[in-house]
Amino acid sequence: xxxxxxxxxxxxxxxxxxxxxxxxxxxxxxxxxxxxxxxxxxxxxxxxxxxxxxxxxxxxxxxxxxxxxxxxxxxxxxxxxxxxxxxxxxxxxxxxxxxxxxxxxxxxxxxxxxxxxxxxxxxxxxx
Amino acid sequence: xxxxxxxxxxxxxxxxxxxxxxxxxxxxxxxxxxxxxxxxxxxxxxxxxxxxxxxxxxxxxxxxxxxxxxxxxxxxxxxxxxxxxxxxxxxxxxxxxxxxxxxxxxxx
Numbered sequence: 417x418x419x420x421x422x423x424x425x426x427x428x429x430x431x432x433x434x435x436x437x438x439x440x441x442x443x444x445x446x447x448x449x450x451x452x453x454x455x456x457x458x459x460x461x462x463x464x465x466x467x468x469x470x471x472x473x474x475x476x477x478x479x480x481x482x483x484x485x486x487x488x489x490x491x492x493x494x495x496x497x498x499x500x501x502x503x504x505x506x507x508x509x510x511x512x513x514x515x516x517x518x519x520x521x522x523x524x525x526x527x528x529x530x531x532x533x534x535x536x537x538x539x540x541x542x543x
Numbered sequence: 544x545x546x547x548x549x550x551x552x553x554x555x556x557x558x559x560x561x562x563x564x565x566x567x568x569x570x571x572x573x574x575x576x577x578x579x580x581x582x583x584x585x586x587x588x589x590x591x592x593x594x595x596x597x598x599x600x601x602x603x604x605x606x607x608x609x610x611x612x613x614x615x616x617x618x619x620x621x622x623x624x625x626x627x628x629x630x631x632x633x634x635x636x637x638x639x640x641x642x643x644x645x646x647x648x649x650x651x
Contacts, residue, residue, distance in 0.1 A: 464642065465631075479639065512586075526637045527591070527592045529591035530578070534585065536585050
């Protein structure tokens with residue numbers, strides 16, 4: 417059974433750096449093809465993808481946030497860490513990590529989806 | 544544009560059928576996945592690929608796609624289906640992701 421759980425501070429001040437940890441079980445990020453993403457959701461708003469890290473340490477970031485984000489992994493601890501610098505009140509959100517499952521069919525067509533998701537952790541930015 | 548547009552809200556009578564749509568250019572290249580989110584809970588995958596349901600998802604949930612529009616249909620909606628529903632897709636590289644604006648489904 418695959419599970420993920422986010423952890424980190426519930427409250428950060430504006431301009432501070434946020435560090436979140438996703439601890440997972442049921443798979444290894446050293447296994448070929450594995451991917452984990454971070455996704456956030458401001459209160460009452462839609463989901464927003466933030467970043468992804470792959471088994472081979474490839475990293476991808478949201479275009480609008482890439483200057484503020486860093487994603488990393490600790491395979492031995494089964495953890496993925498996301499840091500976000502220069503936090504602002506608009507970054508108040510529930511932050512989720514999720515595993516991406518995907519495959520390419522015989523025609524090379526890509527199919528991907530996020531499953532499962534962690535329970536999420538609410539981060540409030542306030543002075 | 545990679546944006547995915549959904550109707551903000553739809554309502555359906557108990558036991559009736561409702562279709563939720565998701566529109567965006569990226570859907571011409573990628574199949575959408577669909578997620579159900581109940582208040583205070585994390586999203587849960589309900590449809591992926593062409594029209595696949597994860598284990599435990601009732602068969603009243605189905606997906607389809609045509610052109611730049613993906614659809615999630617709930618046939619015989621139940622009270623427990625009342626939730627927000629989000630679609631997602633990828634950009635041309637498949638390495639960046641976009642979610643829909645979300646649809647709130649109310650079961651009357």
